[in-house]
Amino acid sequence: MSQPYDRIFNFSAGPCTLPVEVLEEAKEDLLNYKGTGMSVMEMSHRSKAYEGIIAAAEADLRTLMGVPDNYKVLFLQGGASTQFATIPMSYLPAGKTADFVLTGTWGKKALESAKIYGQTNVVFDAKADNYNQVPNLESLSYSSDAAFMHFTSNETIQGVEFKSDPSLSVPVICDMSSDILSRPVDVSKYALIYAGAQKNMGPAGVAVVIIRDDLLASGPDGLAPMFDYKVQAENGSMYNTPPCWSIYMCGLVYKHVLKHGGLAGAQARNQAKADVLYSAIDGSNGFFKGHAHTDCRSIMNVTFTLPDEDLTKTFIKETEVAGLDGLKGHRSVGGCRASIYNAFPQEGCEALAAAMKEFAAKHG
Amino acid sequence: MSQPYDRIFNFSAGPCTLPVEVLEEAKEDLLNYKGTGMSVMEMSHRSKAYEGIIAAAEADLRTLMGVPDNYKVLFLQGGASTQFATIPMSYLPAGKTADFVLTGTWGKKALESAKIYGQTNVVFDAKADNYNQVPNLESLSYSSDAAFMHFTSNETIQGVEFKSDPSLSVPVICDMSSDILSRPVDVSKYALIYAGAQKNMGPAGVAVVIIRDDLLASGPDGLAPMFDYKVQAENGSMYNTPPCWSIYMCGLVYKHVLKHGGLAGAQARNQAKADVLYSAIDGSNGFFKGHAHTDCRSIMNVTFTLPDEDLTKTFIKETEVAGLDGLKGHRSVGGCRASIYNAFPQEGCEALAAAMKEFAAKHG
Numbered sequence: 001m002s003q004p005y006d007r008i009f010n011f012s013a014g015p016c017t018l019p020v021e022v023l024e025e026a027k028e029d030l031l032n033y034k035g036t037g038m039s040v041m042e043m044s045h046r047s048k049a050y051e052g053i054i055a056a057a058e059a060d061l062r063t064l065m066g067v068p069d070n071y072k073v074l075f076l077q078g079g080a081s082t083q084f085a086t087i088p089m090s091y092l093p094a095g096k097t098a099d100f101v102l103t104g105t106w107g108k109k110a111l112e113s114a115k116i117y118g119q120t121n122v123v124f125d126a127k128a129d130n131y132n133q134v135p136n137l138e139s140l141s142y143s144s145d146a147a148f149m150h151f152t153s154n155e156t157i158q159g160v161e162f163k164s165d166p167s168l169s170v171p172v173i174c175d176m177s178s179d180i181l182s183r184p185v186d187v188s189k190y191a192l193i194y195a196g197a198q199k200n201m202g203p204a205g206v207a208v209v210i211i212r213d214d215l216l217a218s219g220p221d222g223l224a225p226m227f228d229y230k231v232q233a234e235n236g237s238m239y240n241t242p243p244c245w246s247i248y249m250c251g252l253v254y255k256h257v258l259k260h261g262g263l264a265g266a267q268a269r270n271q272a273k274a275d276v277l278y279s280a281i282d283g284s285n286g287f288f289k290g291h292a293h294t295d296c297r298s299i300m301n302v303t304f305t306l307p308d309e310d311l312t313k314t315f316i317k318e319t320e321v322a323g324l325d326g327l328k329g330h331r332s333v334g335g336c337r338a339s340i341y342n343a344f345p346q347e348g349c350e351a352l353a354a355a356m357k358e359f360a361a362k363h364g
Numbered sequence: 365m366s367q368p369y370d371r372i373f374n375f376s377a378g379p380c381t382l383p384v385e386v387l388e389e390a391k392e393d394l395l396n397y398k399g400t401g402m403s404v405m406e407m408s409h410r411s412k413a414y415e416g417i418i419a420a421a422e423a424d425l426r427t428l429m430g431v432p433d434n435y436k437v438l439f440l441q442g443g444a445s446t447q448f449a450t451i452p453m454s455y456l457p458a459g460k461t462a463d464f465v466l467t468g469t470w471g472k473k474a475l476e477s478a479k480i481y482g483q484t485n486v487v488f489d490a491k492a493d494n495y496n497q498v499p500n501l502e503s504l505s506y507s508s509d510a511a512f513m514h515f516t517s518n519e520t521i522q523g524v525e526f527k528s529d530p531s532l533s534v535p536v537i538c539d540m541s542s543d544i545l546s547r548p549v550d551v552s553k554y555a556l557i558y559a560g561a562q563k564n565m566g567p568a569g570v571a572v573v574i575i576r577d578d579l580l581a582s583g584p585d586g587l588a589p590m591f592d593y594k595v596q597a598e599n600g601s602m603y604n605t606p607p608c609w610s611i612y613m614c615g616l617v618y619k620h621v622l623k624h625g626g627l628a629g630a631q632a633r634n635q636a637k638a639d640v641l642y643s644a645i646d647g648s649n650g651f652f653k654g655h656a657h658t659d660c661r662s663i664m665n666v667t668f669t670l671p672d673e674d675l676t677k678t679f680i681k682e683t684e685v686a687g688l689d690g691l692k693g694h695r696s697v698g699g700c701r702a703s704i705y706n707a708f709p710q711e712g713c714e715a716l717a718a719a720m721k722e723f724a725a726k727h728g
Contacts (some may be wrong), residue, residue, distance in 0.1 A: 006396055010406055014408070031387050042379055042381050047381065075686055204608045206569075223480075241560065243441075246611060
């Protein structure tokens with residue numbers, strides 16, 4: 001099926017597909033943003049026009065996620081990986097422990113970085129089963145001196161996803177990089193949520209941090225200003241020049257999600273897309289095998305294997321020729337990974353499911 | 365005079381004007397980059413297409429600046445302000461001193477951040493004269509235990525600029541954020557050069573770091589990976605997802621500068637533009653007063669004052685109506701600042717000079 005602008009179905013794990021309408025609007029305004037006589041890329045971040053852009057992005061994100069008033073919303077640089085350092089630098093004081101729940105690769109990276117700054121404790125690790133499951137967070141034992149617990153709501157590489165917000169007495173910090181805005185969440189259950197933009201929000205180059213005021217205030221003095229969430233909050237994410245274009249693009253995406261039913265609408269579309277692929281897996285008589293346990297199957301990253309390496313290579317090659325791009329799985333899981341973030345179209349999932357069915361019939 | 369696409373003359377201090385041809389190319393490829401079927405914003409940073417984009421950007425920057433082989437070129441997030449922290453974190457060990465030359469606001473910010481990480485020493489400070497001059501760097505006395513000396517080649521707010529590369533035995537670290545690519549430099553005189561992109565290179569969201577191998581290797585172990593220049597170098601600036609779009613745009617700008625005579629061409633155009641404005645100042649019989657000493661007048665930021673505050677306000681208002689935008693000076697200097705970075709057109713300088721002449725004749 002031919003896509004508008006000869007675009008392909010892009011199953012990349014991120015950066016990834018953005019809504020066509022958003023790209024069209026960015027293109028339309030590229031040399032002259034709404035009569036300002038300049039591109040958003042050329043605009044002073046202190047100008048009225050840009051202040052309007054960043055204020056609207058924050059307001060729309062707050063509306064979308066229902067962010068309570070006692071939380072700050074920050075747009076920062078360095079991706080989630082920089083927050084892996086600045087979070088423990090800020091909120092893991094001597095004498096306290098940071099508890100980590102490990103359900104995949106990104107949680108492990110967050111842990112390794114936290115170890116540099118203080119005491120850590122692993123309260124759950126699915127390593128023995130190659131990270132194919134998630135625990136019940138309410139049933140785990142947290143450290144008595146826990147500064148916070150940290151988990152990764154969706155593990156991109158493994159395709160395992162938590163399906164609800166945890167109710168815990170310990171402050172909860174969550175890396176939502178790969179499923180933020182994919183479904184409604186109760187922000188009040190979290191002390192801090194962070195996410196790189198490049199899956200569901202916009203292009204790479206900006207990370208969103210949503211932080212409760214009491215945690216924010218508990219940070220130490222004397223940090224370098226760029227690493228100090230308090231400084232960033234006091235300066236409205238503009239202590240220095242922010243990544244203006246990436247924030248602008250996120251703002252366009254937020255408006256697009258709002259226009260299409262908000263997070264409930266996104267969830268319904270994402271679940272329908274994921275169902276198409278998981279049905280293809282489950283209906284293949286074991287030719288395709290899903291990696292994740294069925295109760296934690298990600299609606300963002302569908303991971304599955306084929307009977308052997310040769311068939312996997314053939315499948316990836318054939319689908320790529322057919323315009324289904326980026327299906328190669330990460331080496332730690334093998335097989336295939338179909339990343340189907342918010343903006344990925346239903347038609348792409350149907351095209352992949354059809355290709356899977358055909359391939360299994362031929363080789364099964 | 366009407367500009368293409370109804371664009372205005374944008375004198376912003378950064379982000380600022382980009383070449384129209386570069387914006388046109390970005391617009392053309394926005395929904396489908398060169399037949400890949402996706403936008404650069406949607407592309408996996410691990411894809412062949414994106415690897416080509418970042419490799420070309422690095423190669424073109426190396427060509428433009430004549431970067432020797434024993435230097436790494438990095439594209440990082442967080443702007444120059446993050447390097448204010450990661451440089452001393454990396455290269456200011458206990459028992460050593462970092463020497464700072466202060467010729468304006470940005471040098472002072474770099475100093476404040478370095479103090480967090482170690483011993484510092486101010487070897488020159490033009491504060492008493494409100495930062496209107498630069499010293500001869502070869503005639504200053506550096507600390508006997510200097511880990512490095514740091515200076516700011518062009519101070520954006522004050523409009524003072526060093527006119528040559530220093531020959532020093534102490535390792536030289538230079539913040540070139542606001543004049544990189546404006547003129548040829550001898551990279552071999554520096555241990556580390558860094559610059560935010562948003563003046564002469566591209567949109568905000570990426571900083572370039574050019575670092576000599578011996579300094580790179582001298583960094584400590586155990587830093588968080590995002591703050592570790594060694595990790596960034598080993599991973600080709602892709603330890604995590606880089607700011608793909610900003611790097612892509614920088615790459616387009618590099619090609620544009622190469623096509624138009626390289627840095628010698630840029631310098632000739634910049635000097636000609638600056639001459640138009642400094643001539644207008646010097647020919648105004650004292651109505652306009654230049655802030656910087658004549659020997660260090662910036663060819664990027666032309667700072668000048670008017671006889672009083674009311675005239676200043678009137679001038680800024682009248683020029684803004686005429687499509688000359690962003691001329692208000694920083695409060696620490698007052699008056700006006702005309703930022704005329706690489707991509708700012710000659711016609712804009714001539715339009716401003718004409719407006720200055722007319723205004724002085726009327727109010728002088």
